[in-house]
Amino acid sequence: MEWSEILERRRMVRSYLPDPVPDETVRRIVATVRRAPSAGFSQGHRLVVVTEPETRRELARLAGEEEYVAAGGRPWISTAPVHVVVGVREESYHERYRKPDKLRDGEEIGWPAPYWYVDAGSLFLLLQLAAIDEGLASGLYGVVPEQVPELKALVGLPEDVHFVCVVTVGVPAPGRDESGLVSRLTQQRLPLDELVRWERWE
Ligand SMILES: Cc1cc2nc3c(=O)[nH]c(=O)nc-3n(C[C@H](O)[C@H](O)[C@H](O)COP(=O)(O)O)c2cc1C
Helix, strand or coil, X not given: CCHHHHHHHCCECCCECCCCCCHHHHHHHHHHXXXXXXXXXXXXXXXXXXXXXXXXXXXXXXXXXXXXXHCCCCCHHHHCCEEEEXXXXXXXXXXXXXXXXXXXXXXXCCCCCCHHHHHHHHHHHHHHHHHHHCCCEEEEECCCHHHHHHHHHHHCCCCCCEEEEEEEEECECCCCCCCCCCHHHHCCCCCHHHCCCCCCCC
């Protein structure tokens, strides 16, 4: 597949057929986690694959699916056959950066940004690309902070793993899937020079 086609298909899809995705396919998609970049190769990613309908319905409730539906969208969260809960264990990064080859003057480095979240971002994109490679589509949702403890309990995420987002995977439903609430339609794509400058920002 050409890069331009991959880029075109790299979309958040919010409408799926109910068809299940074979386990082997899901396994190939989530196995990309072992190829994901991570700071110091800390490998703090932690994924939970959810396919059981009752758990998916609970996830949809926690994510406020009814708001998408009220805005004219489809109940895409509860109908997506596969949900990959993306978590990250911050302590894996501290453990890694306290190893001798990473110490600076005997200390763990200061973090210019929370690299565990950076790595979760890289991973969700890899999952999207892996889904494309399988001829499938994917989407992403989060929940409001107040719902995080319930979501973590629902899927059994350990205390020391931060919840980041959920990636949905499935066969895309035909036709347009987007309600007026979808940001890609409500926001203008910024011109390149608002996003990229050469040599200096200002
Ligand atoms: C960190 C992150 C969180 C997002 N959360 C949601 C979400 O909760 N619900 C949703 O429908 N889309 C969510 N999106 C999808 C964005 O709205 C989408 O990426 C953006 O509108 C651009 O559309 P595209 O990815 O299809 O090109 C999220 C995307 C990212 C990167």
